[in-house]
Amino acid sequence: MSALENLTIAEAGRRLAKGDFTAVELTEAHVARMARFRHLNAYITETPEAAIAAAKASDERRRQGQAGGLEGIPLGIKDLFCTEGVQTTAASRILEGFKPQYESTVTQRLKAAGAVSLGKLNLDEFAMGSSNTTSAFGPVENPWKRKSAPATKLVPGGSSGGSAAAVAARIAMGATGTDTGGSIRQPASFCGIVGIKPTYGRCSRWGIVAFASSLDQAGPMARTVEDCALMLNAMAGHDAKDSTSAPIAVPDFARALTGDIRGLKVGIPAEYRPAGLSDEVAKVWDQGIEWLKAAGAIPVEISLPTTKYALPTYYIIAPAECSSNLARYDGVRFGLRVPGQTLDDMYRKTRAAGFGREVRRRILIGTYVLSAGYYDAYYAKAQKVRRLIADDFANAFKTVDVILTPTAPTPAFAQGENTDDPVTMWLNDVFTIPTSMAGLPGLSLPAGLSSDGLPLGLQLIGRPFDEETLFRVAGVMETAADFKALPEGV
Amino acid sequence: MTYLLQGDTGDWEVVIGLEVHAQVISNSKLFSGAATEFGGDPNAQVSFVDAGFPGMLPVINGVCVEQAVRTGLGLKARINLTSVFARKNYFYADLPQGYQISQYELPIVGEGELIIDLADGTSRAIGIERLHLEQDAGKSMHDQHPTKSYIDLNRSGVALMEIVSKPDLRSPEEAGAYIAKLRSILRYLGTCDGNMQEGSLRCDANVSVRPKGSTELRTRCEIKNVNSIRFVQQAIEYEARRHIEVYESGGTIDQETRLFDSAKVETRSMRSKEHAHDYRYFPDPDLLPLVLDPAMVETIRASLPELPDERKERYIKDFGLNSYDAGILVAEKANAAFFEAVAKGRDAKQAANWIMGDFFAALNATGRTIDDPPVTAAALGELLDLIKDGTLSGRLAKDVFALMVETGKGPAVLVEEKGLKQVTDTGAIEAAIDAVMAANPDKVAEVKAGKDKLIGWFVGQVMKSTGGKANPAMLNELLAKKFKG
Numbered sequence: 001m002s003a004l005e006n007l008t009i010a011e012a013g014r015r016l017a018k019g020d021f022t023a024v025e026l027t028e029a030h031v032a033r034m035a036r037f038r039h040l041n042a043y044i045t046e047t048p049e050a051a052i053a054a055a056k057a058s059d060e061r062r063r064q065g066q067a068g069g070l071e072g073i074p075l076g077i078k079d080l081f082c083t084e085g086v087q088t089t090a091a092s093r094i095l096e097g098f099k100p101q102y103e104s105t106v107t108q109r110l111k112a113a114g115a116v117s118l119g120k121l122n123l124d125e126f127a128m129g130s131s132n133t134t135s136a137f138g139p140v141e142n143p144w145k146r147k148s149a150p151a152t153k154l155v156p157g158g159s160s161g162g163s164a165a166a167v168a169a170r171i172a173m174g175a176t177g178t179d180t181g182g183s184i185r186q187p188a189s190f191c192g193i194v195g196i197k198p199t200y201g202r203c204s205r206w207g208i209v210a211f212a213s214s215l216d217q218a219g220p221m222a223r224t225v226e227d228c229a230l231m232l233n234a235m236a237g238h239d240a241k242d243s244t245s246a247p248i249a250v251p252d253f254a255r256a257l258t259g260d261i262r263g264l265k266v267g268i269p270a271e272y273r274p275a276g277l278s279d280e281v282a283k284v285w286d287q288g289i290e291w292l293k294a295a296g297a298i299p300v301e302i303s304l305p306t307t308k309y310a311l312p313t314y315y316i317i318a319p320a321e322c323s324s325n326l327a328r329y330d331g332v333r334f335g336l337r338v339p340g341q342t343l344d345d346m347y348r349k350t351r352a353a354g355f356g357r358e359v360r361r362r363i364l365i366g367t368y369v370l371s372a373g374y375y376d377a378y379y380a381k382a383q384k385v386r387r388l389i390a391d392d393f394a395n396a397f398k399t400v401d402v403i404l405t406p407t408a409p410t411p412a413f414a415q416g417e418n419t420d421d422p423v424t425m426w427l428n429d430v431f432t433i434p435t436s437m438a439g440l441p442g443l444s445l446p447a448g449l450s451s452d453g454l455p456l457g458l459q460l461i462g463r464p465f466d467e468e469t470l471f472r473v474a475g476v477m478e479t480a481a482d483f484k485a486l487p488e489g490v
Numbered sequence: 491m492t493y494l495l496q497g498d499t500g501d502w503e504v505v506i507g508l509e510v511h512a513q514v515i516s517n518s519k520l521f522s523g524a525a526t527e528f529g530g531d532p533n534a535q536v537s538f539v540d541a542g543f544p545g546m547l548p549v550i551n552g553v554c555v556e557q558a559v560r561t562g563l564g565l566k567a568r569i570n571l572t573s574v575f576a577r578k579n580y581f582y583a584d585l586p587q588g589y590q591i592s593q594y595e596l597p598i599v600g601e602g603e604l605i606i607d608l609a610d611g612t613s614r615a616i617g618i619e620r621l622h623l624e625q626d627a628g629k630s631m632h633d634q635h636p637t638k639s640y641i642d643l644n645r646s647g648v649a650l651m652e653i654v655s656k657p658d659l660r661s662p663e664e665a666g667a668y669i670a671k672l673r674s675i676l677r678y679l680g681t682c683d684g685n686m687q688e689g690s691l692r693c694d695a696n697v698s699v700r701p702k703g704s705t706e707l708r709t710r711c712e713i714k715n716v717n718s719i720r721f722v723q724q725a726i727e728y729e730a731r732r733h734i735e736v737y738e739s740g741g742t743i744d745q746e747t748r749l750f751d752s753a754k755v756e757t758r759s760m761r762s763k764e765h766a767h768d769y770r771y772f773p774d775p776d777l778l779p780l781v782l783d784p785a786m787v788e789t790i791r792a793s794l795p796e797l798p799d800e801r802k803e804r805y806i807k808d809f810g811l812n813s814y815d816a817g818i819l820v821a822e823k824a825n826a827a828f829f830e831a832v833a834k835g836r837d838a839k840q841a842a843n844w845i846m847g848d849f850f851a852a853l854n855a856t857g858r859t860i861d862d863p864p865v866t867a868a869a870l871g872e873l874l875d876l877i878k879d880g881t882l883s884g885r886l887a888k889d890v891f892a893l894m895v896e897t898g899k900g901p902a903v904l905v906e907e908k909g910l911k912q913v914t915d916t917g918a919i920e921a922a923i924d925a926v927m928a929a930n931p932d933k934v935a936e937v938k939a940g941k942d943k944l945i946g947w948f949v950g951q952v953m954k955s956t957g958g959k960a961n962p963a964m965l966n967e968l969l970a971k972k973f974k975g
Contacts, residue, residue: 090544102545372768
């Protein structure tokens with residue numbers, strides 16, 4: 001555990017500042033390890049030369065006393081963030097070879113804070129999936145293994161599966177993720193790391209390949225709560241280039257980790273304990289409630305009655321928006337083009353060859369629900385339900401300060417499982433989607449292991465723009481959980 | 491004066507509604523910072539937003555919003571303090587995002603009104619249904635390559651105001667008057683340059699017909715992108731006659747989009763039913779609802795210029811102009827300004843006559859514009875002053891004006907140079923009269939015998955002998971005196 005790759009961001013930052021090692025050394029250690037763990041397929045594009053060059057520049061800045069908040073910290077970037085001059089694919093054939101001439105606001109801010117990018121991380125195609133098996137660049141393997149079947153390859157969750165696997169395997173100290181219906185929290189849970197989807201509007205969406213614009217939100221994934229707070233400090237903030245980014249000041253999230261949650265009211269929603277919930281998940285959840293009680297917080301039973309409508313309405317709104325957002329991948333200006341006899345022919349061939357099955361499925365669903373004659377029955381009604389879901393949370397937050405739920409109904413499953421019926425796959429996000437629909441911040445942290453040795457996460461849901469309370473509560477739970485387990489070979 | 495088309499079964503009335511796309515005057519596009527100037531090199535004025543690149547997001551241009559509000563106020567329309575941008579989804583090579591950001595259910599401007607002025611001097615109010623903001627698409631060029639189309643995205647994302655009339659128009663003439671008045675108002679407001687050649691003002695016409703006396707609204711056809719007032723009128727007339735023929739032969743009209751072929755002066759079907767678009771409108775999740783500050787609307791309202799209708803009223807009331815003349819002078823803001831500069835402190839009717847007569851003729855003949863006129867307002871004013879103080883007769887003034895156009899010199903200089911000053915010396919005029927009378931004793935006798943009409947002949951002769959410089963009033967007076975005395 002003395003290797004540089006095992007440090008937390010916070011610790012590495014302190015030791016870089018002391019001069020114990022250089023950013024180049026830290027980056028080189030990660031680059032070497034990336035080769036060792038290449039079988040995980042966590043990275044679509046590794047950029048070792050650029051990373052070392054950036055680390056050199058970082059060391060130079062530090063020498064000149066200009067160290068930023070994440071100075072010299074090697075991170076992985078989900079390949080949904082446009083990065084200037086570096087291939088950005090969204091894990092889709094249709095964008096293979098696309099090198100943006102611009103840098104997303106979030107990654108630009110991380111750079112400005114001194115972070116070093118190790119490369120672009122794998123994901124479900126266009127962030128559509130919960131297992132990172134829809135990537136055109138192959139599935140990502142979870143570094144964790146079942147005790148009972150160590151040879152079985154497990155999924156890292158999705159869509160930020162590459163991010164979660166990389167952080168868990170110590171081939172990135174932290175990673176950017178994006179979360180539309182659970183794409184940060186569910187993989188964080190599956191890979192035993194911490195991830196937070198901030199409040200919608202907290203991080204700029206500018207330069208992030210869009211999936212569902214009203215839901216997409218970038219956030220950090222790292223091995224500790226504090227590391228996520230440090231990353232979010234750099235990532236968050238109003239951006240005039242994104243009309244939906246909130247003009248709200250960004251607090252120092254790391255300072256929220258006071259360890260004191262006495263008197264805090266924690267909502268425990270009855271609807272998140274459905275009849276079929278696995279005992280393991282229920283047990284971890286109950287354990288979480290006990291930790292909070294022990295720290296002086298007050299659990300409060302609450303009800304979020306519209307919870308059951310969240311998943312079906314999500315699968316109307318998200319596909320509707322994606323069907324429109326993905327219209328621009330038409331072979332005319334960038335990315336893949338398959339020639340055709342006519343313009344329509346070129347569109348058909350390009351999009352048929354460029355998009356995978358899950359993406360095509362969602363485009364079709366979205367096109368259908370927006371069609372004349374169906375709009376009111378589906379999209380308009382889904383928007384109304386979405387409002388009710390948000391109202392449910394708003395009511396709950398009149399009496400509680402934070403809500404505690406499981407992150408996902410199961411631990412990581414095997415590659416190839418849950419693929420027969422897309423709906424089974426979609427059910428992975430049943431606990432994370434309501435938060436997304438309401439635009440609220442949600443954080444997942446590892447809380448224990450399943451009987452088969454796989455990490456299980458718990459989710460904290462907060463009021464809009466109250467990520468600080470999430471970090472504070474998560475910090476207390478992290479201490480209580482003392483989650484020290486490591487994936488095999490790490 | 492009802493416009494009716496005669497069919498075999500009786501008279502038919504035409505029902506027309508117009509959708510005008512007016513390009514907003516702004517330095518940058520509706521949702522990006524790219525320039526909007528006309529005539530740039532292809533694809534030189536394109537941002538990543540306009541080209542629909544991954545991860546790009548629209549940000550509303552406040553100037554375009556203000557321009558839409560200004561236009562709405564100019565059309566005496568309701569301003570919607572909350573409006574919503576929606577996506578209109580369809581695939582085309584010059585539509586990079588795969589959707590056009592427009593406004594659907596909640597436009598920025600609601601119902602308003604526009605007064606049209608007709609040739610017979612009457613006016614009529616035409617309802618405005620709505621005005622909404624939307625992005626323009628790029629331009630496809632299909633004639634540059636045997637198998638490929640070229641795309642120019644300079645126009646992609648430029649702000650348009652779509653101004654939709656109610657189906658209140660009843661004739662091609664009214665449709666023409668509507669476009670002319672709308673264009674005039676937009677130019678007064680400074681919200682659209684109204685240039686139909688460059689495409690900054692484009693018009694779609696919705697046309698249907700119904701038997702005279704009926705109040706039903708029959709199926710309409712939409713004729714797309716007609717780019718001159720004359721073509722709009724031709725397209726409407728052709729389309730209306732086509733409908734009548736179809737109905738009278740027992741057929742039905744399908745609601746469809748049609749294209750006007752100006753060479754053949756006919757409309758033809760643009761899309762077949764199989765290609766009927768379902769635009770799948772939904773609110774654009776990249777943009778928050780557009781909420782206007784009422785104070786901003788009031789600030790714009792307070793800064794509205796005098797508009798053509800009000801100005802016309804003022805010309806009639808203050809200057810005693812007739813409705814027709816006033817209408818012509820106010821139609822173009824620059825013409826009105828020219829007129830007011832000439833009329834200031836002078837006889838306004840005389841100024842109006844000169845501008846609409848010799849001055850407009852000179853603009854036509856020289857091919858110059860009101861912004862670069864062959865004779866300035868100051869020079870024309872000076873000329874009127876020379877008439878007023880008797881230096882020039884009306885006739886001489888016309889000659890001087892022609893020289894002003896030709897040489898660019900001022901009237902006083904020309905009068906001096908050419909010796910065109912009117913002769914007001916009674917002695918000189920009398921001498922000229924005497925000479926003509928002495929040379930034509932027979933005609934003198936005829937006049938004296940009572941043939942008064944011949945006095946005109948003497949006026950002509952004296953004018954001829956004085957080179958037109960004799961003061962006409964004095965000449966008449968002296969002649970009368972000679973014959974009576």
